[in-house]
Amino acid sequence: MLATYLYCTLSFINTSDLCAVDKKKRMPAVRGDGMRGLAVFISDIRNCKSKEAEIKRINKELANIRSKFKGDKTLDGYQKKKYVCKLLFIFLLGHDIDFGHMEAVNLLSSNKYTEKQIGYLFISVLVNTNSDLIRLIIQSIKNDLASRNPIHVNLALQCIANIGSKEMAETFGTEIPKLLVSGDTMDVVKQSAALCLLRLLRTCPEVIPSGEWTSRIIHLLNDQHLGVVTAAASLIEALVKRNTDEYKGCVSLAVSRLSRIVTASYTDLQDYTYYFVPAPWLSVKLLRLLQNYPPPEDAGVRGRLTECLETILNKAQEPPKSKKVQHSNAKNAVLFEAISLIIHADSDATLLVRGCNQLGQFLSHRETNLRYLALESLCLLATSEFSHESVKKHQETVINALKTERDVSVRQRAVDLLYAMCDKSNAEEIVQEMLNYLETADYSIREEMVLKVAILAEKYATDYTWYVDVILNLIRIAGDYVSDEVWFRVIQIVINRDDVQGYAAKTVFEALQAPACHENMVKVGSYVLGEFGNLIAGDQRSSPAVQFQLLHSKYHLCSANTRALLLTTYVKFVNLFPEIKHLIQDVFKADNNLRSADAELQQRASEYLQLSIVASTDVLATVLEEMPPFPERESSILAILKKKKPGRVAEPGTAGNDAATPKERKSPALNSVGNHSTHNTSNQSTDLLGLTSPSATSASQNPAPLVDMLADVFSSASPPSVNNGFGSSFQPIDNLKKFACKNNGVLFENDLLQIGVKSEFRQNLGRIALYFGNKTSFSLQGFSSSVGTPGDLTTKLILQVKPVDVNVDAGAQIQQLVNVECVDEFLEYPTLTILFLYNGVQQRLSLKLPLTINKFFEPTEMNSEAFFTRWKNLSGSNQEAQKIFQATQPIDASHIRTKLIGTGMKLLDGIDPNPENYVSAGIIHTRTQQIGCLLRLEPNRQAQMYRLTIRSSKDSVAKLICDLLCDQF
């Protein structure tokens, strides 16, 4: 109906002019007089044919308003209101508004309501919490809060709730609770006060009223006015979340309120009945509130609550009182909330099953919204042991939803539910259905589905051949979405379970026969065959030569990372199948390997080739021995899924059947195999494949010098993107130069590490704090950071460097302090060398410590006369250095000032006769001497050039400073 109205009015314009529209629209509720200037401006904008024209018109208007605000002191309230309104409109169109705030604040103290109102509107839309105007605004709010007119009080409360700054919390934190519980306060104001207080609580939890306030606030749940109760219920829920115990008195009040609403006939609550449903919003709020507590201890209260829930479930079965969608929405909003509460309490099996059945009905409802919500709630139910079995009854319907729903949001919920309802009994079927769906699934949910399938397959595998099949199918169907972790995991499991190794070798061999197979398949295939190819070599169809030819036929289609992996497989073949050694050596010798442009491939080819030529069979057998089992660890895939969907992902099937055998299912794949005794993984437990250490440790038993090299080579088989510290995804940042004009900031950043610097200097002494932040999700081992003073820097600087922790945990930051004393002026930066192991790979960063001679400046104040006298005195040939250079960024006064102040010298104003120029003065302190320096910087805006002149009391220092500063502007 509404929509038809929308069109009636629109079509009306066709035959009339704007005045007529305005006249037509002049009904009691709308400001009839309007602001004609505003309407005309809006029409202008709407008539603009292009974006450019619109911007032009807006800029014209902004200029107009700006000049009005600036020039015309006689603007009356109406005009101010009109202009402020125009600014609001311009803001809505996406243009920044950087003026008008003061005028809006002025409107707040107007004695005309409409002006005050627009002032408040402007402020709540355009002023943020740290505006300078907050104090003025607070003053106006104070006045309005004290007003006797509730409409004014509400304007003030709305403004507080919109901005909610800390100052406001401090100023009004005690006032508002009084307003809230006072008997004199009108209902409208009480309602606003409750939500206003809630907003302040979010900013500033200290304003929580406690003690005597608690019970008075709780008792608002008994208020006559349902609007007040609704607002209070929101406030109380927030308070409860912070202090559950203190507010537990609200439970019985909430239950009795709920009971009165639920049992009320729809005529009882009059206006608060919405399409025949009594107070639906309030019911939802109360049911939410109760979800913060366990089921009530008091039997009477508990009984009443159960009654309420039963009544709500019963009503769902009654025929609808109206065909309107609003009626069913309101009714079902309450119903879903009631079911949430039942699930939350998780204590009443009858209610749980009833809830489950109700949701089951919704699964085939014609309203998409209800199907969506039912799937979502069933996900929660599946985790309860009482209802897990009942949820499973709907498996068919859910699978059907996955196939037939038109809306991807709904399909996604169906995937979530299948994942949640999966247990040992239905895993094979569910995994199969998910695999089927994956073939046509939306791209947006493929990655998540792949993770879910991989987790379920691992968790519920009783037969690991099934698991291997599932993962290989995953790679076949959605190879692009199979992350490294997934294929790492299948390899971990195959290596740890000898009963599946032969099958795995056979299956990958078959999978690789496909003319086009995904690169991830090649990776898994090459790894598995390299380890266990011998298990199928007896069959002529998969003889060593055939295996090798098959793998090598993929070689040229693969990326360098995969090729590196294949080369390692080949050298493993040298050990497994000596009879094909010559074939493999030919490959190593091939120009595209031995002379590969890729350093990694070249190194592997040449080293493996040498290994195959030089090493005896014994050495080969030791170096290339089968991988030892991996230590037991939580599936890294689950961790990824948790990261992707925090709070959403439970371990699947944590209830029902499953609960009986929880211990057995934790990483079953890994239980049966003992840890390898030499396997030094304690410090590498997060390295997924753990490829580095086993080879390194098993190799280290062998004294041959070759081995060190090999360990290094093997290590590169770990996750490709981390081979060196400079991964491709992130350009390392080195901000060294910028530190000439600042003391704090980020010095360096790459994929793995962020280095921040804070420093302070006094006279010839200084202290530099280095902050090393580990950006990875693995811990960095063997961390060290050392500072060096090359050449004659040793005599010029004395550095005292505190040691740092050798481990930097994932996501952690450690600090290192460096104390500095400047003995003599110096030119070079000290070096900063950082070493650590990431994923078993040694990383080295060679940086510079941001320490320059100008750090030891003491700013010197002087007047014009003193400056020029000294300037003239320093006229020796080496005492002056001058450079003329191109500006690297637009010449901007504030930018230049910041930089000059950052140099450590004193920026002196009003000295140079040309106001465009800048002069500074400072004294450099070293242990042995003090060196005076003067600076003059002359920008040339036309040419975008600068001339920088430095004079200093010591020869050579002028040049030093000049060189240092010339590329800062």
Add this chain to the structure above:
Amino acid sequence: MIKAILVFNNHGKPRLSKFYQYFNEDMQQQIVRETFQLVSKRDDNVCNFLEGGSLIGGSDYKLIYRHYATLYFVFCVDSSESELGILDLIQVFVETLDRCFENVCELDLIFHVDKVHYILNELVMGGMVLETNMSEILSRIEDQNKLEKSEAGLISLKNVNLPNLPNIPQQIKDIKLPDLPQAIKDLKF
């Protein structure tokens, strides 16, 4: 909690944006654009909920929306709100607008941005539902209107003397009209 309320038309032009959490101006614009992208590509008969865009908080937030003729009403909420409750709240908001403007249309929202804000302020405050009872809301707005009218007398006198009215009819001609038959097809309810 409601994090933002956005109204835009079928072409993505914002008609109302109200944020209950601070975002700078640029971010606000980006959020409106992103939300429009997400919502507008959906068919009219799919469900009214979807996961929030990355700018506004991703999957921890939901977008709950309704599409009325030329306008989308979108509420971005966190998990503490009932989806159906918010859907009804949108309905209450629109019905209230309809009563206040007597058959509301997109133009009302354009020419009376301020008024729309005042109405919204009676429904939602600081991101929480303030009042849902339409007659209560209407009576509060009526109170405001009365206050306004009592002040208006003077002002309208002043308006009479305003010189130089721009050439209105000429501009009216250019107001763009939606293609009616095609749009009618989109009607909901």
